[in-house]
Amino acid sequence: MRVTQSMLNNNMLRNISNSYSNMDQYMDQLSSGKKINRPSDDPVVAMKGVSYRSALTKVEQFERNISEVHNWMDNSDETMDEANQALQRTRELIIQASNDTYEDNQRNNIGEEVEQLKEHLYDLANTKVNNKYIFNGTNTTEKRFNDDGTLKVDPPNNEAVMIEVSDGVKLQANVNPDNVFSKDMFDKLDEITQALEDPNTTGEDLDNYLSDIDGFSQGLINERADLGARMNRVEMVENRLGQQKVSTTKLLSDNEDADIEEVIMNLKMQESVHRASLAAGSRIIQPTLMDFLR
Structure with missing residues (x-):
């Protein structure tokens, strides 16, 4: 040639x-x-990058969901702790008032304090966090009790709020409000207040209410224990998501970074x-x- x-x-x-x-x-x-700046530079690297980014985006969304679950659980736990303190104070007042040496006006004063504790429990039952009522099941846009103490919706919503925290894994973020702020509890507190205002009520009559208060308090403690177990699981899921994020970020870096x-x-x-x-x-x-x- x-x-x-x-x-x-x-x-x-x-x-x-x-x-x-x-x-x-x-x-x-x-x-x-970066190793590539356009898919045509290396289609294989580009396709892997899309896959890794998709996985990383999913992990980051689950982390945001975890934060939402933490918000629900932390506020629920703090509220239930405050509610338990109110019940324990009510119990102390009943024991105090059961002393038959107390005069009628003294019992009336105790009854007024019990009434205020009941109102405080109503406020706790209507706790609102981030524009969501956390003690009304899945109906988070409406409070559980009206201002007069009646249920806003009867029967009330006690459904579980489920939030996905990992692939195919959903955890209950709320507690069963009926085990914490039941209508029976408020009715019983009304009954106690009336008994304290009744001059014919004996100390033995008041002592009979202690078992009711203990029952409400025990239901609340059981619900907190269940919540605590779920909070521990959330922490384990959160740790696993953190590990997945680190490993996926490393894969993405190894694939694309020059x-x-x-x-x-x-x-x-x-x-x-x-x-x-x-x-x-x-x-x-x-x-x-x-x-x-x-």
Whole structure:
């Protein structure tokens, strides 16, 4: 095959163009820190990147869900603790009032305090967090009790609020409100208040209410224990999500992030090759008659 001057020139220009392209690729990697800047650079890396990003997005969404669960559980636990304190104070007042030496006005004063404790429990039952009533089942837009102490909806909503915290794993974020703020409890507190205001009520009559208060308190304690078990599980799920996030982020980094030291070395080598190509090209382009015409 006959090799002409134009063939040499074309090959040289094509090689120099490829050299420029290689340097441009290394410069893109160096400036962006990524192995590829468009899917066409490496379709396999691009497809893996899409998969890893999808997995990472899902983990981050589960982490946000976990935060929502923590918010529900922490506020529920604090509210139930406060409710238990109110019940224990009510119990103390009943024991105090059961002393038959107390005069009617003294029992009336105790009855007023019990009434205030009941109102406080109503407020706790209508606890609202982030515009959600956390003690009304799945009906989070409406409070459980009206201002007069009646149920807003009868029968009340006691359904579990389930939130997905991992693939196929849903956890109950709320507690059963009927075990904490039942209508029976408030009716019994009304009955206790009336008994304290009745001059015919004996100390023995008041002592009979202690078992009722203890029953309500025990139901609340049992619900807190169940909540505590679920809170421990949430922490374990949260730790696992943290590990998944770290491993997925590492896979994404290994797949896409450029090795800066290697990129700099390749760029330097390509610059040397490019200079050599230009030097060789200057020898390939032979002078013609036009170079001597003045």
